[in-house]
Amino acid sequence: MTPDPRKAQLIIALRQQGVRDTRVLEALEQVPRELFVEPAFVDQSYADQALPISCGQTISQPFVVGLMTDRLKLNERHKVLEIGTGSGYQTAILSLLCRRVYTIERYRTLSRQAGERFKQLKLENITQLVGDGTRGWPQQAPFDRIMVTAAAKSVPETLVSQLAVGGIMIVPIEERPGHQDLFRITRTETGYDSEHLLPVRFVPLVEGIAKEK
Numbered sequence: 001m002t003p004d005p006r007k008a009q010l011i012i013a014l015r016q017q018g019v020r021d022t023r024v025l026e027a028l029e030q031v032p033r034e035l036f037v038e039p040a041f042v043d044q045s046y047a048d049q050a051l052p053i054s055c056g057q058t059i060s061q062p063f064v065v066g067l068m069t070d071r072l073k074l075n076e077r078h079k080v081l082e083i084g085t086g087s088g089y090q091t092a093i094l095s096l097l098c099r100r101v102y103t104i105e106r107y108r109t110l111s112r113q114a115g116e117r118f119k120q121l122k123l124e125n126i127t128q129l130v131g132d133g134t135r136g137w138p139q140q141a142p143f144d145r146i147m148v149t150a151a152a153k154s155v156p157e158t159l160v161s162q163l164a165v166g167g168i169m170i171v172p173i174e175e176r177p178g179h180q181d182l183f184r185i186t187r188t189e190t191g192y193d194s195e196h197l198l199p200v201r202f203v204p205l206v207e208g209i210a211k212e213k
């Protein structure tokens with residue numbers, strides 16, 4: 001297959017917009033986003049926009065995936081928790097940059113489809129769970145990094161408690177209806193520090209496992 005020229009253009013644009021970590025840019029280059037989008041949207045795989053996926057959810061915009069991953073400051077020894085597997089695109093990017101990703105999705109259908117993609121790409125350091133991500137994954141805690149890809153109403157304290165001291169969480173928070181902002185939370189000895197990154201738009205973080213037909 002000939003490489004899509006729009007992919008190279010997109011990577012250059014993301015770098016100009018502040019995705020600086022070379023390893024993150026390489027991961028974005030390496031993961032075929034076309035594999036994670038719905039067939040009807042394949043020709044828009046390398047446009048910088050979110051796209052609809054099954055179960056009324058969305059695959060995040062490449063810029064947001066790049067920026068969130070960049071600001072997570074990952075290294076190859078890290079154990080990472082992701083909330084909201086969705087298409088699995090963000091999971092695949094994370095998996096190239098850390099030791100292991102634990103990812104939770106509340107829709108069984110999405111989790112299964114993502115799992116098929118991981119298998120196809122031979123990504124073997126991903127552990128999936130169908131469940132309620134607001135509870136985190138206590139059996140596997142503490143995590144060095146946590147990435148939340150759905151908007152919480154406030155700082156998710158349960159997830160903060162599953163971060164190692166010095167650990168970082170990136171989380172979108174909707175403090176007022178319709179207004180979401182991305183925050184970087186750093187766990188400290190006594191609590192956590194919080195830093196505002198930028199306004200964003202995510203589907204909501206919903207408690208409980210989804211009911212499916």
Ligand code: SAH
Pocket residue numbers: 057058059060083084085086087088089090091104105106107110131132133134149150203204205206207208
């Ligand atoms: N990172 C994904 C983004 C998917 S959208 C991607 O790049 O494709 C966010 C996902 O979070 C949705 O699939 C939604 O079902 C899931 N989600 C929302 N609340 C959740 C919860 N409490 N636990 C687990 N997953 C949740």
